[in-house]
């Protein structure tokens with residue numbers, strides 16, 4: 405039996421960041437005991453069909469899961485151990501913000517069973533932090549990184565680049581500081597303007613201008629060069645790590661392995677009797693909560709993916725990774741060779757242009773291909 409990854413969504417934040425299109429909400433108060441009961445109930449629901457599997461990774465995402473009481477995290481992890489076999493080296497990641505209130509909980513979160521922390525630092529520049537609407541300053545971020553290093557076996561932090569007015573030289577200085585502070589993993593995302601966010605409105609009003617394409621490309625290349633030289637090469641479009649320090653949970657998504665998703669808006673993928681089932685929980689927090697209290701789960705959608713959808717997802721996920729997609733994965737998922745699944749002319753054009761490689765072992769996107777993966781996928785799949 406293949407191992408299983410488990411995602412738990414905590415949908416609440418102290419404030420809404422202007423760039424954020426995640427399923428995150430601000431509430432004056434929540435009844436945490438009620439939320440805890442609902443998450444435990446939904447875990448039991450999914451364990452009914454997956455209890456024979458072993459849990460290899462658990463990821464608390466959000467929202468801001470570091471706002472959960474450590475007792476809630478402990479209760480969830482106890483429930484997971486009661487429902488499934490858990491791998492002895494299970495990776496348990498929790499996303500946290502660097503402000504001091506949340507940092508004050510790090511030790512209690514470790515005692516609850518968290519062994520990897522992912523910190524939403526986003527910038528090491530005061531003005532950029534203000535622009536991004538973050539509630540912390542640079543010194544708080546640095547202190548939280550230090551505390552994470554002392555407290556957890558593994559930690560990572562996130563940065564956002566491609567900000568308005570950011571020069572390559574300024575980004576290189578900021579990234580050099582980040583490398584000094586980093587452990588074995590760093591996530592570096594390019595700022596994008598997502599529809600429906602406060603930034604989308606401000607950008608449409610011309611409150612700020614995004615960097616042009618040339619600057620975006622130069623920033624991407626500077627990131628790859630600096631982090632590669634520091635021993636943190638990109639193993640995925642936005643994720644960098646020393647060999648062996650990759651986030652195992654996220655690798656499960658990109659390698660198209662199975663995962664259970666619980667909590668509002670969480671997605672899951674389950675292989676059952678040769679079929680691939682896609683699950684999605686109700687997105688609005690209170691509606692999800694009411695559904696779980698009424699029926700034991702908040703599943704809104706459960707569909708069996710057809711062969712085309714499985715191929716597309718396999719490519720969309722796997723081509724994000726520097727390692728690409730081994731040929732045997734196409735066989736395992738679809739029972740066919742990669743050549744028979746793709747249009748040979750489209751594939752040849754993308755290989756000639758230097759965006760894809762296909763050899764005896766695997767199909768992979770080059771660094772240039774990963775930089776513009778959406779366009780590559782559109783050209784590959786039509």
Ligand code: SF4
Nearest residue numbers: 417420421424428467
């Ligand atoms: S803290 Fe994270 S999840 Fe919450 S609003 Fe900000 S970016 Fe979104």
